Amino acid sequence: MGKLPAVSPKSAKPNQSPAQRALARLGLVRDIDLALHLPLRYEDETRITPIRNAREGEVAQIEGTVLDCSVQLRPRRQLVVVLDDGTGRCELRFFSFYPSQQKTMAVGERLRARGEVRGGFWGRQMLHPAFRKAEGPLPAALTPVYPSTAQLPQAYLRRAVAMALTRVRLDETLAPEWPVPPLAVHGQNGHLHIWSLREALLFLHHPAPDVALATLEDHSHPAWQRLKAEELLAQQLSQCRSRAERARLRAPVLAPGDGAGSLHAGLMAALPFALTGAQQRVGREIAHDLARPQPMHRLLQGDVGAGKTVVAALAAARAMDAGWQCALMAPTEILASQHFAKLVQWLQPLLQARGQCVAWLVGGQKKKERATALEAIAQGAAALVVGTHAVIQQQVRFARLGLAVIDEQHRFGVAQRLALRQKTAGGEMEPHLLMMTATPIPRTLAMSYYADLDVSTLDELPPGRTPVVTRLIADSRRDEVIARLAQQVARGRQAYWVCPLIEESEALDLTNATATHAELAEALPGASVGLLHSRMPAGEKQAVMEGFKAGRTAVLVSTTVIEVGVDVPNASLMVIDHAERFGLSQLHQLRGRVGRGAAASACVLLYARGESGHLAQAARERLKAMLQTHDGFEIARRDLDIRGPGEFLGARQSGDAMLRFADLAQDGALLDWARAVAPQMLARYPALAQAHIERWLGGRAEFLKA
Incomplete structure (x- = not known):
């Protein structure tokens, strides 16, 4: 087959074969991508079952001589081949077939056929079995069956993976002082054996026939544990590095302005209700972050009706008290308009006294209204900007953006969230970022996918909600x-x-x-x-x-x-x-x-x-x-169990970095290990950490920061 050209979906050319283009569409671009493209299941072609021992309902591989090969027209057109191995006979039936196949299965040829054995009036049968000439020795390992598409035959994919495994560098990136947890340690000849990445991959692509298939299917085999540990470590390394990089960034110091004339104090006095204990606690957490010179990167989660908008409004008041602007972005115009109505009611009277306003910015605005809003934002007269994705469009220029609030953050793509953060607050600084969600994030998910975020939780509903x-x-x-x-x-x-x-x-x-x-x-x-x-x-x-x-x-x-x-x-x-x-x-x-x-x-x-x-x-x-x-956190936990993390997180789009192998519900011990090792590895072995991230995430690491 020769060396497979490294292609990406965007660089695929017309002169490439359909199989090569299919590889690119599956994201199988680098050798490591192919090496990490693991089988869905396995077929056992390592042994021959005598026909007389083949049990009905079981998949078996038989080998014998073709006694008859003929096309029958009734009850429907089909090719019937009779195979005899000396212990019994088995009919192979094909409802679709080609002349070349008839030639391969001509009378006198010796064949190997693999399929489900069925009982029939005329004896044992197989419908559309896999078959080939009985040449060469039997395989020594199970045959992998890979996730694929119609344009990518298994034989081509198997060769591509096998070639990649011979070329790919699988140097160890784990330092010896951090062995993978006991789950990944396997007893061999009475001795403890820790699987290397190379051993694990080679084994999973071609496991020995005596392995317990259940341990491969449920991913509990030590080789699987090693891969899951590596994947979780790459994710945690990326998150830790993102947090460290953010700590080096500068953000405006939005010191508390709680004095009598402050917006914050005015808003507190104007609210027609008292804050819950949870709202007060979260407000203090946010105020502490805003007063630091590093950008806040906080996720505010709370159940439906927990009062997240009030918390966001108070945070915005702190930013405006410090002389900076705030932007609030919502995924739909209806949600944005709800926020706008509340914030205008609460803050507009206070801002008017300062000669400022709350601006409205959405895609379908009239040209004159939009131009007025853009001018107010650029000049700083609009202290608070509320809108949809229109807030992040290129022509929107903030005078001094100090705080960005994103509601229902999981509904936005990663690139959109990055774009709002890049509406810089002046010079080299970056705005503080507060993300809100009414879909509570289960703890294991927060530990994994949001490890670089600080999480605040409104776990108390305001009084008066009707069941x-x-x-x-x-x-x-x-x-x-x-x-x-x-x-x-x-x-x-x-x-x-x-x-x-x-x-x-x-x-x-x-x-x-x-x-x-x-x-x-x-x-x-x-x-x-x-x-x-x-x-x-x-x-x-x-x-x-x-x-x-x-x-x-x-x-x-x-x-x-x-x-x-x-x-x-x-x-x-x-x-x-x-x-x-x-x-x-x-x-x-x-x-x-x-x-x-x-x-x-x-x-x-x-x-x-x-x-x-x-x-x-x-x-x-x-x-x-x-x-x-009715508990939103319990709902979220069950939703995660039903859908899995990839679908649950939905719109961590563009550079989707969902886990492929690890299961957060089952692999808590591995996640704990990865969280403990990641910061130490970054501090002591930065080159190994970089190699590990590059191997597992490639260019997707950037998107985990959003």
């Missing part, structure tokens, strides 16, 4: 749910009805928002039913939301654009259509839109079974969790 009753109802009882909705509307209450799709889809036979809006408008004569979805113009969305908040609209039919940020105390019923299609955290966020007033509130999870008449296992687990708990 929300959750009900699971089959779609066949949809009429009953609509009748319940009509009762709520008749009592003067408001309700949400959330749909998963905007338009009909042939792939997913789900009721769309437009059809549901028409259905409810007909079922509720005299009631105002609004429609909200992401494709509506910004002005129209705003008008619909204002109508609902003002109480003019009784029922709001919506897609998930109302998932976060919408606060309508009079809304007491949330109906989630096709709830089985939603993620667990998303369901929890939607439920949090009700129970914000004094009225008893309910959340109805309307579900539809699949064609089989059953819900998928993951959907059942999600809906069950919603019935069992």
